[in-house]
Amino acid sequence: MKGLPPVLITAIVLVAGFAICAMQFPNIASTRVVGNLLTDNAFLGIVATGMTFVIISGGIDLSVGSVIGFTTVFVALAIERWGVPPLVAFMAILALSAAFGAAMGAVIHVFDLPPFIVTLAGMFLARGASFLLSTESVPITAPVYSTVSDFALRMPGGGRLTAIAIIMLVIVIGGALLLHLTRFGANVYALGGSRTTASLMGVAVGKMTIKIYMLSSLLAGIAGIVFSFYTSAGYSLSAVGVELDSIAAVVIGGTLLTGGQGSVIGTFLGVLIQGMIQTYINFDGTLSSWWTKIATGVLLFAFIALQQGLVALARRPVAKSAGAAS
């Protein structure tokens, strides 16, 4: 039952926060608002799922926002300018982003470099490449897009569960199953717990590192496609800073940033908390959007401080080793 207590705390924060919001604005507690919340944060949920794997394995992926941006531009140009059928364009971009992630993972492993700086280079590379493709917003008019945008399951109370929200939920569930029930997931935890131990236990560290970053970039690619459904356009500056939002969601969801502990469900709750803050601010009307950032920062601090306390408690008998903090 790895990481259960932090997840419970996240869940309590979410429920309590939602209750406070609902008390102040009774209309928040409707399926309409919840449906919109899921739709608005669909891409974040997808990308944060991938980030969870990376962070649990002890790494970090700063390139995801840029990969989303690149994906939207690539898909828009492929469909609108180059006349590629949408499905082919989707397949191509997913293959491309998976290869991109695999390359980053390979560089991290082979050259033994900090993931932080390698994915930083990846972030520059992907953003620069999307600028090269096009610097202007390219609207997408393909019929698939209107079909997908119009599709929605009706929920009781008039809410709409849109196609992109469904995609997000499927990926979150799939990610949770992959992380908690498969050998791959167990290896991710092992890698985050201790790379040396994992390698001694027979985990193919190199292959795992490549696969983990491949998964993260692949999910970023899917998030990019979802983002293009959401905005019906491709724009090279879209999703700037999403890497921070998704890291914040992962941390608020109770995943340990040093790796080894965490869960996809917690990340999903973290995404919902961020969405809830945004919704509250929208409902209030007098608060400006920058309060979202401050509130996220405060939550981030609270959860990291909490983790720090829990880790200190758990490791007390082992004495304070210098390696624990780094």
Place this chain on the structure above:
Amino acid sequence: MTALLPRRGLAQILALIVILAVDRVVSPQFFDLRLQDGRLFGSLIDVLNRGTPVALLSLGMVLVIATRGIDLSVGAVMAICGAIAASLADSHGLPVVLAAALGAGLVCGLWNGFLVAVLGMQPIVATLILMVAGRGIAQLITEGRIVTFSSPDLVWLGNGSVLGLPVPVVIALGMLILTGAVVRGSALGLLIEATGGNARASELAGVGTRAMILAVYVWCGVCAALAGVIAAADIMGADANNAGLWLELDAILAVVIGGTSLFGGRFSLVLAVLGALIIQTMNTGILLSGYPPEFNLLVKAVVVLAVLLLQSPKFSGLAGIAARLRRTKA
């Protein structure tokens, strides 16, 4: 100065010369300088002037990285301090404005240092908090507007000149000499490197590692504050959304180009500033060549990768350092 410039600076100097030569090919007037109204003008001066914010940031960042830390919040701190300076500029004198802005930077640094040194958080995580929240705080100060000012004193800080050189360049040079004198003129630099090399061993040897870590984050905050004030003075306004955006990455890049290891333990102030100049020379060169500025990011990515790959065999070659690396990962 010889103490500041170790032998390993050769690669960086060569790189700068090569890039300058490429710039000269791209734009034949690149080395032209002319004196006008008691101030030098020309592409070279432009490189120095525009490179100032990143150079200042890298001065603080290099010390943080030397302790095996990282400060992601410098861009946000720039935005906060620029916002403070801009909102006070027209109602208060320059000393008050500077004191308030630098004080804010100091407090930001103290916060980061507290999280890392006292609470023992990972530096990336600890400074991520201020990186996310800081821009919100800056917007709180400017109330979401772009605050403009016309105080001639503050504008002089961004656009004036001393002895023909732009004021920002003089400030950066002064900060480099000051920082160098403090950390290399005393044992402080050595203690900082010891902290980054092996915090536990240094602690046992009697180094006040907590105080060292606290001090470098505070200094990083102050440098970022100065960069923020200069950036605001340059455009005569503070834009909480865009001031210092992504500059933390440029600063880290400058430090890495300067040959300082991300694993701590050694650093060079001069080479970090040289790294900042290399980045700016590339940026200016790309602009002058008529390529779209979007190429900047691609070129930067390629440069980061190249520098990292060049550095990496050195790491794996030295068994001692390699063992330390593995322990970091564990």
